[in-house]
Amino acid sequence: MSTKLHFYNTITRKKEEFIPANPPFVGMYVCGPTVYGDAHLGHARSAITFDIVFRYLKHLGFKVRYVRNITDVGHLENDADHGEDKVAKKARLEQLEPMEVVQYYKDRYHKDMDALNNNRPSIEPQASGHIIEQIAMTQKILDNGFAYVSNGSVYFDVEKYARSHHYGKLSGRKIEDLQSNTRDLDGQDEKRSSLDFALWKKASPEHIMRWPSPWSDGFPGWHIECSVMSSKYLGETFDIHGGGMDLLFPHHECEIAQSVGSNGEEPVRYWLHNNMITLNGQKMAKSLGNTIMLHQFFNGDHELLEQAYDPLTIRFFILQAHYRSTLDFGNEPLQAAQKGYTRLNNALAAARSLNLNWGSDSADTKNRIDGWETNLADAMNDDLNTALTIASLFDMASYINALKNNQEKLIPSKAEFDRVVSLFESYFEDVLGLGGAVVSDQSAQKLDDVMKVLLEIRSTAKSNKDYATSDAIRDQLKAIGVTVMDGKDGADWQFDA
Numbered sequence: 001m002s003t004k005l006h007f008y009n010t011i012t013r014k015k016e017e018f019i020p021a022n023p024p025f026v027g028m029y030v031c032g033p034t035v036y037g038d039a040h041l042g043h044a045r046s047a048i049t050f051d052i053v054f055r056y057l058k059h060l061g062f063k064v065r066y067v068r069n070i071t072d073v074g075h076l077e078n079d080a081d082h083g084e085d086k087v088a089k090k091a092r093l094e095q096l097e098p099m100e101v102v103q104y105y106k107d108r109y110h111k112d113m114d115a116l117n118n119n120r121p122s123i124e125p126q127a128s129g130h131i132i133e134q135i136a137m138t139q140k141i142l143d144n145g146f147a148y149v150s151n152g153s154v155y156f157d158v159e160k161y162a163r164s165h166h167y168g169k170l171s172g173r174k175i176e177d178l179q180s181n182t183r184d185l186d187g188q189d190e191k192r193s194s195l196d197f198a199l200w201k202k203a204s205p206e207h208i209m210r211w212p213s214p215w216s217d218g219f220p221g222w223h224i225e226c227s228v229m230s231s232k233y234l235g236e237t238f239d240i241h242g243g244g245m246d247l248l249f250p251h252h253e254c255e256i257a258q259s260v261g262s263n264g265e266e267p268v269r270y271w272l273h274n275n276m277i278t279l280n281g282q283k284m285a286k287s288l289g290n291t292i293m294l295h296q297f298f299n300g301d302h303e304l305l306e307q308a309y310d311p312l313t314i315r316f317f318i319l320q321a322h323y324r325s326t327l328d329f330g331n332e333p334l335q336a337a338q339k340g341y342t343r344l345n346n347a348l349a350a351a352r353s354l355n356l357n358w359g360s361d362s363a364d365t366k367n368r369i370d371g372w373e374t375n376l377a378d379a380m381n382d383d384l385n386t387a388l389t390i391a392s393l394f395d396m397a398s399y400i401n402a403l404k405n406n407q408e409k410l411i412p413s414k415a416e417f418d419r420v421v422s423l424f425e426s427y428f429e430d431v432l433g434l435g436g437a438v439v440s441d442q443s444a445q446k447l448d449d450v451m452k453v454l455l456e457i458r459s460t461a462k463s464n465k466d467y468a469t470s471d472a473i474r475d476q477l478k479a480i481g482v483t484v485m486d487g488k489d490g491a492d493w494q495f496d497a
């Protein structure tokens with residue numbers, strides 16, 4: 001089969017046509033959050049990137065099983081093999097059960113991701129619910145000779161694995177460089193080499209998240225959960241694995257080694273990675289004081305923010321860049337995005353209520369619409385170029401506005417214009433997920449009713465020749481970004497772009 005859809009595959013380092021192993025089914029696994037704090041822009045970009053993959057594959061007619069995990073155990077401080085568990089530390093500081101911390105931040109993560117209009121994954125498995133499977137895979141890797149037990153912990157033997165397999169194939173790192181760049185072990189370390197990573201860790205007496213295993217009372221290493229949960233729900237080899245570029249090494253490199261080390265199979269056919277986000281040109285970091293949480297963007301409650309931003313403005317802004325480019329956030333680009341997004345929303349609203357003396361079908365109009373249809377599909381098929389997709393939507397918005405303002409000579413037939421609207425809706429709402437949620441439907445209806453009342457008062461004032469009142473209403477609305485348009489069927493209004 002041919003799909004025309006091309007992804008940049010991180011492991012082959014080139015764009016390749018996407019051909020699923022078992023069409024129409026597609027399996028996709030994405031590394032989700034470690035739930036010990038609120039979600040920030042990095043979480044938003046990764047979730048939105050793979051929501052687009054999910055939406056577009058469904059748009060193309062595939063049946064997608066999208067699995068995104070919740071890391072609730074085994075992710076230690078500094079992404080290392082020692083130190084406190086991130087969830088357990090939060091629980092200790094807040095005097096809560098670890099699972100209370102997990103539930104709290106999982107709920108908040110969902111709330112933020114829902115606000116960004118991301119679809120929920122098909123399955124959202126938690127690491128702590130798959131301890132038995134993680135012990136079983138660790139045992140298999142031990143049986144195959146690619147791991148060893150040391151003082152109750154189990155470590156993956158990277159150097160031994162690298163003798164028969166390519167460790168570093170995803171990240172492009174060379175084992176010799178990794179060996180020379182790593183610190184010498186101090187003799188006290190349980191590992192044979194500092195390249196080795198934990199599959200199972202023996203818990204220290206104060207460690208509260210622990211389970212029995214053949215080797216010790218302990219907990220799984222960070223990387224093994226993803227190998228286990230992806231193979232459990234998608235099979236030993238599946239189509240797409242996604243995540244942020246920061247996870248490429250060591251996390252995803254280790255996932256490959258674990259899967260190959262346990263069942264001999266390459267786990268993933270297409271590896272997709274989204275790039276990172278900076279804020280005003282700087283990397284975001286707690287130490288720089290510039291980590292802004294998503295809910296702070298939504299309510300404007302941060303000293304670096306000049307205003308609150310609608311979650312869909314954030315989504316639109318993220319989609320204006322290609323997912324493999326870096327993206328710099330700041331007030332100015334966000335305000336520009338807000339204008340652009342409003343323009344597209346207004347165009348769609350105008351298109352839905354447009355009523356003209358429709359013309360008849362013409363080759364010119366047909367070519368024009370065919371052109372947009374091709375451009376929209378080509379852009380998405382070219383490694384999900386959402387920036388170009390949005391550019392085509394702006395073209396269509398200009399056409400809609402020209403028709404509305406009587407600036408377009410060739411009036412389309414009703415059927416032709418319906419095609420424009422459904423094409424616009426299909427990409428703006430279904431594929432890009434940018435539809436409608438500026439205000440909830442209910443408040444949108446209320447707002448419409450309130451505006452009707454206001455415009456009627458203005459119309460009465462006008463018929464009474466009370467122009468001071470009617471002009472004041474128009475001017476004051478203009479000042480808050482609402483334009484009143486007088487037409488032959490009465491007045492209408494819209495938000496300014």
Ligand code: ZN
Pocket residue numbers: 030031032226251
């Ligand atoms: Zn993962």
